[in-house]
Amino acid sequence: MAADPKPIRVLIVDDEELARRVLREFLGEHPDVAIVGECANGFEAVKAASDLSPDLLLLDVRMPKLDGFEVLELLERPVAVVFVTAYEDQALRAFEVHAVDYVLKPVSPERLAEALGRARARIGQPAALPLGALQAASREPGQYAERILVRDAAKVHVIPVEKLDYVEAQDDYIGLRTGGKTYLKQQTLAEIEAALDPVRFVRIHRSYILNVERLSKIELYAKDSRAAILADGSRLPLSRTGYQRLKGLL
């Protein structure tokens, strides 16, 4: 007899107790599956995914705080994901983020077994997806981001874009400035620029994206050298193309 393979470590994420219960019951039929935890919302899921290092997430889409796609965006290392949801209209997005499978509620044991089979084949060779692709998929198609998620060790910050003052490039990170605080996120300025509504956010400099609503005035301090003065008094450099873009918008 072949050696017992390493069990698949599964994390169940669903805000409804009964939905978790039925998954638990069906998973119980598979001796090679170990349930390492259950989460009732997106925040818990992000934390549990890094604490418990599961091989597979069974992930609901609609949940409080963070939806399933946003959870995926915040994971520190790639994990195989099977979405479990009553909504059929998210399947395309699910496959864009390389989900292993997309199972509809009510869940049948056969369908779940099939998804587990696919997951077994995938585990151990997880394809890391660039963060930009994950973020693009975590938005509804054709929509700009409404909120930016930042992970800070075990804590997740949700920044609604209207509260964002500006974004600053800092080496491999971007600094998201909001209400006097700066949140660091590992991402490029170009990626966040693509996610933000160009009518509200303008790249004013190689290293800066500005929320146009925060602009108080433009100051000319030398020939062809300008600075953007924000409502709170901060001062950001304004490149010549940045100035043209800003002017085009205002």
Place this chain on the structure above:
Amino acid sequence: MHPILSRGRVGLYLAAWIPVGGLLAALAAVAGRRTILEALALTIPLALIYAFICLGSWSLCRALPLERTGFATIAVSQAAGAFVSCTLWLIFGRGWAAALGRIAGDPGIERRYTDDLPLFFAAGTLLFLLSAVVHYLLIAFEASREAERRALELQVLARDAQLRALTAQVNPHFLFNSLNSISALAGGDAAGARRMCLLLADFLRKTLALRERDEIPLGDEIALVDAFLAVEQVRFGERLRVAQRIDPGAELCLVPPLVLQPLVENAVSHGIAGLIEGGTIVIEARHAGGRLDLTVVNPADPDRPKKHGHGVGLKNVRDRLATRHGGAARVEAREENGTFTVALSFPAKSFSGIGAAPAPAPADAAAAAASSTSADADGDAVPRRAPGAVEA
């Protein structure tokens, strides 16, 4: 614009006046010792001129609608109208008689006309009043046609809105999630699964019963909402809490079906479902000052993505109330400090209206009363918090 002039019926209208001219000629010939030829030459053109003068009666009739004007006002105004029109006409007549006299070389024509002035005056007054009667009939006819057209339009709109409401009335995802819950319960809690099946059946049956109904007592709608919430309670458990404040009189008010349930469904799926700890949905119905005010309040995560808002359900309710009540209905949705509120206000229509109750109404009222108490009776088989219970 006068309907006769605006619709190219002038020829027909004038043709109708030629016999009038003939009649006048006969009268003039008998009473005024004229030849019939002279009488015709005098009265036919005069009749045609009077046809135009009498069109003026349209404006007078429109300014004095029968249903909103006292008899005295109408009598005096129409008499004055007749006097002015008639005088104007007779001045024309005098000119025409003089012209005829010169053409025929018979000054007697004008003299005989002057002699018969009282006769022409009497005939002219009578004709003017007759035309007023015809105009009033015309106005009534136009009004009834307009009302018919509008009623038809409203009916089409109402059907349309109802159809859309009915298609949307059972959200399939609500069903899928409920079935998933039943499947979960079936694993180790057969009694719970069975109970959930009954709750779901109760809600579906109540929804079906609303089909083909234009209006239902609010009590029935609230029973439907209770049935819906009973199912969602199983899914969300402690996260879903409900408080109802229903005025005792409000339950008998007539409302379009599915006026509250879609709002409560929104409150669950866009409010409670997005909160880790859940929250309390407050449903209020007030009946005061001839109006019914319905309010659904729920907590909502202010940071949630706004894409899937309260959209379709709310729009549907708004459309249907607008179809029924026009500008008299108000629908207000607002969100502040993590609380989402939808407030509906429209004229209350009640069974208890004085003498207005149609024959089947008392039976319906009884049914409504029965159903609002049976919600409690159902409560034995199906544990539900009694309406009015408020969790802290």
